[in-house]
Amino acid sequence: MDKPAARPKRTRIQREKRELIGEAALEVFSQHGFRGSTIDQIADAAGMSKPNLLYYFKNKEEIFATLIHRLMETWLAPLREMDATGDPHTEIRSYIRRKIEMARDFPRESRLFANEILQGAPRILPLLEGELKELVDEKAAIIATWMRAGRLKKSDPYHFIFAIWATTQHYADFDVQVRAVLGENRGGEGRFEDAARFLEGLFLA
Amino acid sequence: MDKPAARPKRTRIQREKRELIGEAALEVFSQHGFRGSTIDQIADAAGMSKPNLLYYFKNKEEIFATLIHRLMETWLAPLREMDATGDPHTEIRSYIRRKIEMARDFPRESRLFANEILQGAPRILPLLEGELKELVDEKAAIIATWMRAGRLKKSDPYHFIFAIWATTQHYADFDVQVRAVLGENRGGEGRFEDAARFLEGLFLA
DNA sequence: GCAATTTTTGACCGTTTGGACAAACGTTAA
């Protein structure tokens, strides 16, 4: 069951153009959401005509789906790297660092993802209940072990992970608000470094 | 400058209907975002015809603006209540509790707000840079005092507030994801209580 | 060079959407 949908063969041009469209779509979707974005906007951003774009993607839905599925992998990578045999504090610290770096370097990806979840995750709910849940179950178990061994302050490992997600992604998703509140002085690029240091202190007290 | 825009007099019916429309609009906007919602959907939800709705609100934009401005007040109320003369731990604990209760009881409001910020806060940026920043500056100063007095663990008061926002609102905005990951057993109503307890431990360590 | 194939585009279509409008309906008060 559920075979990998026999990926169609693609020419070099097709791969390149699909990539180009993906980049343009990320830019547009992350700013206006799915319904708020038009195929024309994406085509413009990709420097091609609408019919040409639709030659590479069946429809708007498929562009979005391709994008968000590819994103999920990137998005989960940092958590995947968390190593049961490593030092708990080092592992958590690295995880927080990586997540903050992603918020800084890939805010569009974060916002696209946030948008999808906000709307009720209509396109990725199965992934959340499957792949994501499995991964979190696995890592939460590791964290629980660390806590039981007294190597990490005891708390609920699931909410611990949620809290790391929430706080780090906040700096991408709510960036406008963060900058508005911090103002001219502290709202510069340094805010990510400040955030990282604060979060290390918070989670590794 | 900037006079309160001379609020037009309204009949009882006008106030009631505008209230009714607001409720319907909240329901629709919070699910589909601004661009994803149609006036027809809102009119349906309010049990009236589209032209009738447009008799009470000039256009879609005005419905949204009215809604989100009214929301800001509700949204900031908990922070406003934080009292400099109170016991730091009690004050912070109450704040977290109230924010979690809001995530549980008013998730639509939270999502609407999140949506607006995600899109770059086009309609409320001035509010963020003005009223919100002032309030946060004031409360951050209080927290800083508490920290300097050794009555609260030292950290950056601004990022401290951000972290409380992020973690509490996460349970409204990312509710689908939270429930997907927690699964059948722990994803029930108890999750808010679990979250509150976890967050108290996290922020009041 | 040329035929087959892939890529690109202008023109077009049906639907949805925000919004305008005038006519109808209901209510109130003289």
Place this chain on the structure above:
DNA sequence: TTAACGTTTGTCCAAACGGTCAAAAATTGC
């Protein structure tokens, strides 16, 4: 009763949108 005012709706329109199609242009393989 009726005039005035507030409320409601059916109808309509122009713009925007997702998507199609046939034909032109570019590329590839021989």
